[in-house]
Amino acid sequence: MAKVLCVLYDDPADGYPTTYARDDLPRIERYPDGQSAPTPLGADFTPGHLLGSVSGELGLRAYLESRGHTLVVTSDKDGAGSVFDRELVDADVVISQPFWPAYLTPERIAAAKNLKLAVTAGIGSDHVDLDAAIAHGVTVAEVTYCNSISVAEHVVMMTLSLVRNYLPSHQVVLDGGWNIADCVARSYDLEGMHVGTVAAGRIGLAVLRRLAPFDVKLHYTDRHRLPADVEEELGLVFHESAAAMVPHCDVVTINAPLHPETEHLFDDKLLATMKRGAYLINTARAKIVDQEAVQQALESGQLAGYAGDVWYPQPAPADHPWRTMPHHGMTPHISGSSLSAQARYAAGTREILEAWFADKPIRDEYLIVSGGALAGTGAHSYAVNSAPDR
Incomplete structure (x- = not known):
């Protein structure tokens, strides 16, 4: 037994x-x-x-x-x-x-x-x-x-909440206010933006399919290229690497497993090549990004927002710096x-x-x-x- x-x-x-x-x-x-x-x-x-x-x-x-x-x-x-x-x-x-x-x-x-x-x-x-x-x-x-679909839905939710500045706007309601200008000063439409996924496996492809109706321009990078008919159906632009893809994107979502090739992939150097004011979504694994680099990119304005569902370590301590960094939409690891x-x-x-x-x-x-x-x-x-x- x-x-x-x-x-x-x-x-x-x-x-x-x-x-x-x-x-x-x-x-x-x-x-x-x-x-x-x-x-x-x-x-x-x-x-x-x-x-x-x-x-x-x-x-x-x-x-x-x-x-x-x-x-x-x-x-x-x-x-x-x-x-x-x-x-x-x-x-x-x-x-x-x-x-x-x-x-x-x-x-x-x-x-x-x-x-x-x-x-x-x-x-x-x-x-x-x-x-x-x-x-x-x-x-x-x-x-x-x-x-996988649970996580993909969470990615879409986080993307919209950052771009539309939903969480601070909801907080205004909780606080009893009606500060419309404060709410919309960081609010944009997702429509027309360029959105890319690092990895297009089960989760990444599900994210692409769910975002396509928002009339965005879709990009992806993966070790395994998707079939041509899928690329044509969704209007996907393939890139050989994350480094080649992220300069073109307004929103980047990470949907890759953690392994030696992806650990600390999003460091100071890669984040600096992203569009100023881009959004980064990470429901994959925390160590795919550099913790301090993300915090600094938000503070400097290089990133307009970061939403993540994964932390290092897990559970995150009460004083984890990601809890208090600006313009974030973090959740405990609940997406899946x-x-x-x-x-x-x-x-x-x-x-x-x-x-x-x-x-x-x-x-x-x-x-x-x-x-x-x-x-x-x-x-x-x-x-x-x-x-x-x-």
């Missing part, structure tokens, strides 16, 4: 919900590329309920315990003597989320003598040291595509953890576990590392020497 260690974020401050704003969710059976949504043999949770926090347990307890496995759920993952470190020593399976990552460093993987499977309940497995996983024969899997997305990544996590315990193949699109090498989606999206963002 296996020990499954699950690291999830804390319950709401006022307690685990007893009621919800909506009674149901739209049923999503397939994603835009035709991939089917998760298809576990069973599910012991209600779609639309909070599953990603400690009390939600990803809906896994009844399933695992009925089969004799042990489930340990904690939010305590950092610092000396954390529950995660104590329980990891004899864990067979670790489940974590990108929003509250349990960093599986080389040291932790070496200490976890029984570890065979690391599952990301969501997408983005850079909190796992993939080289160490490969060296120790640990399989790494994630629920590919489960929350809507209640809609949680239903899919909980179901996908169960599907992965069902396959693993039955000694059946895990879906190729879910695999990041398998058999001592990058595999499936991992072979397409990641490079070796990928240290976790810690």
Whole structure:
């Protein structure tokens, strides 16, 4: 029997919900590329309920315990003597989320003598040291595509909120004011702007498709060029690199995984080549940008706004400088953890576990590392020497 260690974020401050704003969710059976949504043999949770926090347990307890496995759920993952470190020593399976990552460093993987499977309940497995996983024969899997559209919607929301100066305008209402001139002094139309994405995979392409109706000029860069018919359909301009693309763009959105080629890609030098007054959106990983460089670009006016959903470290401390930098639209890492997305990544996590315990193949699109090498989606999206963002 296996020990499954699950690291999830804390319950709401006022307690685990007893009621919800909506009674149901739209049923999503397939994603835009035709991939089917998760298809576990069973599910012991209600779609639309909070599953990603400690009390939600990803809906896994009844399933695992009925089969004799042990489930340990904690939010305590950092610092000396954390529950995660104590329980990891004899864990067979670790489940974590990108929003509250349990960093599986080389040291932790070496200490976890029984570890065979690391599952990301969501997408983005850079909190796992993939080289160490490969060296120790640990399989790494994630629920590919489960929350890609969720993140794409968040990108569009952030783009509009920055360009239209929504957040400060809303604050005027909360403060009891009616200061129209103050609100519109930084408000523009998105229409006609040039918008580019760094990476045009599932999320990046979904962003492009959602922004096309706004009559913007669309640009992209990616290691894998999109088919010609997609470029023609959306009127896309392809660039060989981010450096070649960003000088042309009024808005740049980052939708790439974190690996050695993208770490600190947006540094002082690259930010200086962007249009003065451009907007930068980052729902990918914080270390793709240089933290201090972003702050300085906002203070100098080189960037008109920065909206991000990812931080370094995570969770961000109360005195993190990004909390107080000007003209930002930061959120905690929530873009991919809507209640809609949680239903899919909980179901996908169960599907992965069902396959693993039955000694059946895990879906190729879910695999990041398998058999001592990058595999499936991992072979397409990641490079070796990928240290976790810690």
